[in-house]
Amino acid sequence: MKLRDLGEDRLLDQLLPHLPLGKTLKAFEAGAGDDCAVVKTPTGRNFLVLKTDCVVEEVHFMSEADALDIGWKAMMRPLSDFAATSAVPQFALVTLVAPKETEVAWIKKLYRGLRRAAERFKVSIVGGETSSTRGPIVISVSVVGFVEKNRCVLRRGGKAGDDLFVTGRLGGATKRRHLQFAPRIAESRWLTKNFSIHAMMDLSDGLGVDLPRLVRASKVGFKIELENLPLSRGAKIDNAISEGEDYELLFAVSPGDRSRLQRGWKKKFPNLSLTRIGSLNRKSRIENRKLPRGYVHFQQPG
Amino acid sequence: MKLRDLGEDRLLDQLLPHLPLGKTLKAFEAGAGDDCAVVKTPTGRNFLVLKTDCVVEEVHFMSEADALDIGWKAMMRPLSDFAATSAVPQFALVTLVAPKETEVAWIKKLYRGLRRAAERFKVSIVGGETSSTRGPIVISVSVVGFVEKNRCVLRRGGKAGDDLFVTGRLGGATKRRHLQFAPRIAESRWLTKNFSIHAMMDLSDGLGVDLPRLVRASKVGFKIELENLPLSRGAKIDNAISEGEDYELLFAVSPGDRSRLQRGWKKKFPNLSLTRIGSLNRKSRIENRKLPRGYVHFQQPG
Structure with a gap:
C-alpha cells in the first residue's frame, strides 16, 4: 500500500x-x-x-x-x-x-x-x-x-451541550491570505484566562476535516448551523468547510458562558468576529451527516 | 551567490x-x-x-x-x-x-x-x-x-594547556557504521559527573572540520599528534581526519585530571577506547597547520 x-x-x-x-x-x-x-x-x-x-x-x-x-x-x-x-x-x-x-x-x-x-x-x-x-x-x-x-486545552474536552465557536471568518484563505495569517495566540490566552474552554483546535485543514477530529477526540456528536458560518468576503459555504488554511480557532465552551463570552470578546477584540456556529451533542451519526460527507477529504496533500 | x-x-x-x-x-x-x-x-x-x-x-x-x-x-x-x-x-x-x-x-x-x-x-x-x-x-x-x-558543556570552554581526548576509533564510518552508531550519552554523562570537562563536541563532519570549530569557539590553538589518532580497522589517518560520521566525542580537560580520567574510564568503559590525541595551546597559526589544511572541507554536503 x-x-x-x-x-x-x-x-x-x-x-x-x-x-x-x-x-x-x-x-x-x-x-x-x-x-x-x-x-x-x-x-x-x-x-x-x-x-x-x-x-x-x-x-x-x-x-x-x-x-x-x-x-x-x-x-x-x-x-x-x-x-x-x-x-x-x-x-x-x-x-x-x-x-x-x-x-x-x-x-x-x-x-x-x-x-x-x-x-x-x-x-x-x-x-x-x-x-x-x-x-x-x-x-x-x-x-x-x-x-x-x-489553562491547557486539548481537542478532547468537549461536552454534549457545549456551544461551538469560531474566531474570524472562514474560506478563501488559500488564495493569498494563507501566507500572511497571524495565529490567534492572544485571543486563545484571553479565552483560557477568563473562561473554562473545554476543547479547542486551529482550523488548518478546513472545518469539514478539523471539526470531526475535535468531535472524535471528545467522543461527542455535533450540529452545525451552516447558515451561521462566518464567511470571508467572496467565500461560499463550500469554501468555508473544505478549503482549509484559515488558522482560526474552533472551540467548545459551556452555553452558560455564552453571553459573558460574547460581550467580553467584543470589548477585547472589536476587530475580530466571534461566531457561534453550532453545538456539541451526544454522539449521533444522523446529526453528523449535516456536514456534507463529501467535504471530508483526508487524502489532501499536506 | x-x-x-x-x-x-x-x-x-x-x-x-x-x-x-x-x-x-x-x-x-x-x-x-x-x-x-x-x-x-x-x-x-x-x-x-x-x-x-x-x-x-x-x-x-x-x-x-x-x-x-x-x-x-x-x-x-x-x-x-x-x-x-x-x-x-x-x-x-x-x-x-x-x-x-x-x-x-x-x-x-x-x-x-x-x-x-x-x-x-x-x-x-x-x-x-x-x-x-x-x-x-x-x-x-x-x-x-x-x-x-x-554539567552543561559547550564548544567554547577549552583552555590553553588542556588535553584533547577522543572516544572510540575514527575513520571508515561512512561505509556502513554511520547507520548504526550509538551516541556516547552514557559516556558523556559519566565524564561530567566525575570531571570538569572544559569543552566538548561530537565528531560528525570529521576531525579536520570539527576540531577547528571547537578551537575557534574556545579561542585557542591546538596541536594534534597524528601518530596517536585511534584508527578504525582498515582506516588511515586521512580517513580519520576527513571522512566524518564517527559520532565519537572530542573533549578538552585539564592535564591534571589525565591519570584519574584514564584509570576511571578503563574501569567504567572497558570496551571503548579513550585516546589523548593532543592538546590545546595559545592561538598559533603555525601549530594549527599540523592538521593538513586540505582536510578542511567546508563545502561537503550535509
Missing part, C-alpha cells in the same frame, strides 16, 4: 499507538494527534509544549511565492497549534533543506520572514540546521514553550 | 547574528552554532536543551538503505549532539516528508528504527508531522531535554 492510499491521519493513527513513552508514560498528557504534544516534566510547574510543522515547495507554497511570506508561514503554522492549545511559544528550531543552486539572497529573505514572525510572538530562534537536497525546498520549524496546567 | 558557493557554516554564521532573542536574550546560553541550543527558563532549575537534525535521501542515506537503519540514524544524529552537551534527551518530534508513492510498509519500518533508537535512550516520541513531496525523502527529528547547570 502506498502513502497516497492511506492518508496522513490514518498513517499517524497506525504509527502512534506504538510510539515509545517509556518511563515518561505517566508524564504524558497529549501526544501526536492533538495540536501540540503536552508533557509533564519532573521539575516544572507548567507543562512543556512541543510542536513541529513543515512547509514543502509545490505543496504548501509555490516556487514563485515571496520568500518573506514563506518564512512567515513556516513559523506561523506551529505557532497556530500553540494558540490551539492556549500555550505560550518560547523557542524555535529551524531546519532548511534546499538545493545547492538556491540563491543565498532568497535564503536570507526566508529567514527575515521567519524572524519577523518569531519576533511578533516573542519567540527566540535558538538553533537550526541546513542540508542540501536534489528536490524541492523543505522548511521544518519546531517550537517549544509552556502552558499552565489549568 | 548560490548556497553551494557559501557553505553551511558560513551561511549559519551570516544568519545567526540576526536571530531574534527578544526578551529571552539573557536567558540564552548557547545557540545555533554549538551542538545544541541551551536556554534558561524562568522556572527551571536546569537548562532546557534543544536540537534539530535531518537526514535527506541521496545525501545522508542511499535510497536502497534499510529503512530500519535510516530511522535509527535519523534519531541518533540529534542524540549525539545531546551527548556532546552532556545533556539528557527526553522528548522527540519527528517530521517525515515523503512522496505519495512511498510504501507504507517502508514508513512503518522507518518508524521502528526511530522507536528502537528512542527507546535505547529512554526518549519519548511525542509528536510528528508528515507531508507529501515530489522530491527525495526528508526525515527531520527535533529533540528536547535538559542538562544540569553545572
Whole structure:
C-alpha cells in the first residue's frame, strides 16, 4: 500500500499507538494527534509544549511565492497549534533543506520572514540546521514553550451541550491570505484566562476535516448551523468547510458562558468576529451527516 | 551567490547574528552554532536543551538503505549532539516528508528504527508531522531535554594547556557504521559527573572540520599528534581526519585530571577506547597547520 492510499491521519493513527513513552508514560498528557504534544516534566510547574510543522515547495507554497511570506508561514503554522492549545511559544528550531543552486539572497529573505514572525510572538530562534537536497525546498520549524496546567486545552474536552465557536471568518484563505495569517495566540490566552474552554483546535485543514477530529477526540456528536458560518468576503459555504488554511480557532465552551463570552470578546477584540456556529451533542451519526460527507477529504496533500 | 558557493557554516554564521532573542536574550546560553541550543527558563532549575537534525535521501542515506537503519540514524544524529552537551534527551518530534508513492510498509519500518533508537535512550516520541513531496525523502527529528547547570558543556570552554581526548576509533564510518552508531550519552554523562570537562563536541563532519570549530569557539590553538589518532580497522589517518560520521566525542580537560580520567574510564568503559590525541595551546597559526589544511572541507554536503 502506498502513502497516497492511506492518508496522513490514518498513517499517524497506525504509527502512534506504538510510539515509545517509556518511563515518561505517566508524564504524558497529549501526544501526536492533538495540536501540540503536552508533557509533564519532573521539575516544572507548567507543562512543556512541543510542536513541529513543515512547509514543502509545490505543496504548501509555490516556487514563485515571496520568500518573506514563506518564512512567515513556516513559523506561523506551529505557532497556530500553540494558540490551539492556549500555550505560550518560547523557542524555535529551524531546519532548511534546499538545493545547492538556491540563491543565498532568497535564503536570507526566508529567514527575515521567519524572524519577523518569531519576533511578533516573542519567540527566540535558538538553533537550526541546513542540508542540501536534489528536490524541492523543505522548511521544518519546531517550537517549544509552556502552558499552565489549568489553562491547557486539548481537542478532547468537549461536552454534549457545549456551544461551538469560531474566531474570524472562514474560506478563501488559500488564495493569498494563507501566507500572511497571524495565529490567534492572544485571543486563545484571553479565552483560557477568563473562561473554562473545554476543547479547542486551529482550523488548518478546513472545518469539514478539523471539526470531526475535535468531535472524535471528545467522543461527542455535533450540529452545525451552516447558515451561521462566518464567511470571508467572496467565500461560499463550500469554501468555508473544505478549503482549509484559515488558522482560526474552533472551540467548545459551556452555553452558560455564552453571553459573558460574547460581550467580553467584543470589548477585547472589536476587530475580530466571534461566531457561534453550532453545538456539541451526544454522539449521533444522523446529526453528523449535516456536514456534507463529501467535504471530508483526508487524502489532501499536506 | 548560490548556497553551494557559501557553505553551511558560513551561511549559519551570516544568519545567526540576526536571530531574534527578544526578551529571552539573557536567558540564552548557547545557540545555533554549538551542538545544541541551551536556554534558561524562568522556572527551571536546569537548562532546557534543544536540537534539530535531518537526514535527506541521496545525501545522508542511499535510497536502497534499510529503512530500519535510516530511522535509527535519523534519531541518533540529534542524540549525539545531546551527548556532546552532556545533556539528557527526553522528548522527540519527528517530521517525515515523503512522496505519495512511498510504501507504507517502508514508513512503518522507518518508524521502528526511530522507536528502537528512542527507546535505547529512554526518549519519548511525542509528536510528528508528515507531508507529501515530489522530491527525495526528508526525515527531520527535533529533540528536547535538559542538562544540569553545572554539567552543561559547550564548544567554547577549552583552555590553553588542556588535553584533547577522543572516544572510540575514527575513520571508515561512512561505509556502513554511520547507520548504526550509538551516541556516547552514557559516556558523556559519566565524564561530567566525575570531571570538569572544559569543552566538548561530537565528531560528525570529521576531525579536520570539527576540531577547528571547537578551537575557534574556545579561542585557542591546538596541536594534534597524528601518530596517536585511534584508527578504525582498515582506516588511515586521512580517513580519520576527513571522512566524518564517527559520532565519537572530542573533549578538552585539564592535564591534571589525565591519570584519574584514564584509570576511571578503563574501569567504567572497558570496551571503548579513550585516546589523548593532543592538546590545546595559545592561538598559533603555525601549530594549527599540523592538521593538513586540505582536510578542511567546508563545502561537503550535509
